[in-house]
Amino acid sequence: MVLDTNRAFGCVKIDIRRERCLACGTCVRICPAEVLNVREGVLVAEPERGVGCLACGQCVCVCPRDAIEVSGRDLTRADAVLPDGERADYPHLRRLLLGRRSVRRFRDEPVSSEDVDRILEAAATAPMGFPPSHVGVLVARDRERVQQLRRDLLPGVRGMRKVMRALRPLHGLMLGREAAQGFRRFIMPIAQSYEDHDARGEDVFFYDAPLALHFYGRALADPADPVIAATLAMVAAEALGLGTCVLGFPGPLLRQSAKLRRKYGLPEKIQPGMCLAIGHPAVKFGRAIRRRFVEIRAVA
Ligand SMILES: Cc1cc2nc3c(=O)[nH]c(=O)nc-3n(C[C@H](O)[C@H](O)[C@H](O)COP(=O)(O)O)c2cc1C
Known part of the structure; x- marks a missing residue:
């Protein structure tokens, strides 16, 4: 059997270079699909088992003799690369993460296309479910395009407020009591503020950012897949000296609007995912803020 998805059909080709393979079994132990075996001292690949x-390429990555090549399902031989340089260590990562703040003031300076590519390359390393990925990215690469996206999304905010105002007595039934309260006290006022600021020519939706990246999942993606990718994009942007702000509104609005999905070439069915406003921070953050989880419970 071969697990088909709307992007991955048919069988994968596993080439074993016999002259290199020692049949050590490392690839057999690591393979999550159990399609590799050592029989009578010989490595056997059964890609349809x-x-x-x-x-997933794990066998290629662990083989001590570089004896396996896998191609198919969006993986090519050229994708098996050696990570260059030294592995990042915890102190560096901690400094980067602790120093990150949501940025809502950006300098009037574009993000270079090289940096956009670097962010996307880093984000694509995310564990987005079994490959090939079902996560897509909508890129608005300059301020004009970000503003165009904002102008396109705002009518959806207005529509959502109108519908939700009309359905107010049913909020509890529709969303549950707590979520309904959150919706009324948090989401609705934010939605209102987008419109109020817009009327004054101010952008509190994308904060005048020169770059917006929206990570969405196709129908078969897990809702977490685009969120994980967006999180890595956020960290990558931070590593490049850029600032980011997570934006929760674009996803549901794009999912709702067939017209906008068509306009931006998005698939008919998408998961909301997560959007990032990105740019050069206008303000320097001198201090970090420690944050904590609501609770950490141990399995007794
Ligand atoms: C799902 C989600 C949606 C968010 N949407 C917005 C948003 O629309 N606008 C905004 O300014 N911040 C938004 N944020 C960012 C949070 O407000 C931010 O994480 C919070 O302010 C914490 O700030 P810090 O990143 O500086 O720690 C969102 C965060 C999440 C997780």
């Missing part, structure tokens, strides 16, 4: 080879 069980759920079939997913082209």
Whole structure:
């Protein structure tokens, strides 16, 4: 059997370079699909066994002799690369993460296309479910395009407020008591503020950012997939000296609007995912803020 998705059909090709393979079994132990075996001292690949080879590439990465090549399901031989330089260590990462703040004031300076590519390359390393990924990215690469996206999204905010105002007595039934309260006290006022600021020519939706990246999932994605990718994009942008702000509104609005999905070439069915406003911070953050989880419970 081969696990088909709307992007991955058919069988993967697993080439074993016999002259290099020692049949050590490292790839067998690591393979999540159990399509590799050592039989009578010889490595055997059965890419159609069980759920079939997913082209995760783990066997290629662990082989001490570089004896395996996998291609298919969006994986090519050229994708097996050596990570360059030294592995980032915890102190560096901690400094980066602790120093990050949501940025809502950006300098009037574009984000270079090289940096956009770097952010996307880093985000694409996210564990977005079994490959090939079902996560897409809508890129608004300059301020004009970000503003165009904002102008396109604002009518959806207005529509949402109108519908939700009309359905007010049913909020509790529709959303549950707590979520309904959150909606009334948090989401609705924010939605209102987008419109109020817009009337004054101010952008509190994308904060005049010179770049917006919206990570969405196609129908078969898990809702977490685009969020994980967006989170890595946020960290990558931070590493490049840029600032980011997570934006929760664009996703549901794009999912709702067939007209906008058509305009921006998005698939018919998408998961809301997560959007990032990105740019050069206008303000320097001198201090970090420690944050904590609501609770950490141990399994007794
Ligand atoms: C799902 C989600 C949606 C968010 N949407 C917005 C938003 O629309 N506008 C905004 O200014 N911040 C938004 N944020 C950012 C949070 O407000 C931010 O995480 C919070 O202010 C904490 O600030 P810090 O990043 O500086 O710690 C969102 C965060 C999440 C997780």
